[in-house]
Amino acid sequence: MFETRPDRDAEVVLVGRSNVGKSTLMRELTGHSFETGGSPGVTTEPNHYDWTSEDFLITDLPGFGFMSGVPEDVRERIKTDVVRYIEENAGKILVGVLVVDGKAVIDIIDRHSGEREVPHDVEMFGFLQELGIPAVVAVNKMDKVDDRDERLDELAERLGLYPPWQQFDETLAPISAKRGSIGPLEAAVRHHLHEQQRDDLFKFF
Numbered sequence: 250m251f252e253t254r255p256d257r258d259a260e261v262v263l264v265g266r267s268n269v270g271k272s273t274l275m276r277e278l279t280g281h282s283f284e285t286g287g288s289p290g291v292t293t294e295p296n297h298y299d300w301t302s303e304d305f306l307i308t309d310l311p312g313f314g315f316m317s318g319v320p321e322d323v324r325e326r327i328k329t330d331v332v333r334y335i336e337e338n339a340g341k342i343l344v345g346v347l348v349v350d351g352k353a354v355i356d357i358i359d360r361h362s363g364e365r366e367v368p369h370d371v372e373m374f375g376f377l378q379e380l381g382i383p384a385v386v387a388v389n390k391m392d393k394v395d396d397r398d399e400r401l402d403e404l405a406e407r408l409g410l411y412p413p414w415q416q417f418d419e420t421l422a423p424i425s426a427k428r429g430s431i432g433p434l435e436a437a438v439r440h441h442l443h444e445q446q447r448d449d450l451f452k453f454f
């Protein structure tokens with residue numbers, strides 16, 4: 250882990266609500282061990298690591314949304330910090346990975362959708378796109394989901410992507426971090442990295 254943000258140009262960030270399995274996923278991606286399943290919302294600062302199979306920085310941003318025992322103003326501050334971090338580093342962030350709980354995400358989104366309310370996950374997805382950062386949604390805990398395609402179609406729809414979800418496999422990556430099956434996420438991230446390398450190459454012509 251690094252104390253402050255290392256001076257590297259290529260970065261992938263991980264964002265997500267509390268308890269979606271971000272630490273479990275980080276362990277799979279980096280080989281480091283992290284505290285998992287402890288009290289939610291323990292991480293309050295960005296943590297930087299090396300992505301083992303690629304030459305870039307992977308940053309675990311603090312979880313946002315509901316955290317039991319954490320006061321509202323602290324939660325708000327964490328979210329503001331996360332947003333600010335992404336804005337300030339947007340030029341270097343190659344991909345934003347939004348981690349969601351595949352079993353719970355639809356209910357959570359629907360519960361928080363209203364006239365004056367945009368659910369955090371939907372908001373974050375839109376925010377990354379607004380900043381021109383390719384977003385990949387790591388739909389975690391798929392081992393708990395029976396009606397897989399139906400769920401993923403529903404999620405696509407909530408994010409403004411027209412089903413069937415399979416059209417968006419660079420954006421929606423069903424995974425199970427706990428079981429170590431994260432292939433779709435690695436493939437989606439690589440897709441965006443290569444696309445950007447290609448764009449960079451074309452700039453010379």
Ligand SMILES: Nc1nc2c(ncn2[C@@H]2O[C@H](COP(=O)(O)OP(=O)(O)OP(=O)(O)O)[C@@H](O)[C@H]2O)c(=O)[nH]1
Nearest residue numbers: 268269270271272273285286289290312425426427
């Ligand atoms: N069934 C299942 N459970 C998972 C999976 N990934 C993580 N979990 C469980 O979900 C719980 C939360 O996982 P964490 O990795 O601690 O989640 P987190 O997002 O880091 O949580 P915070 O520390 O609150 O930000 C733990 O009990 C994990 O074992 C998965 O793929 N499938």
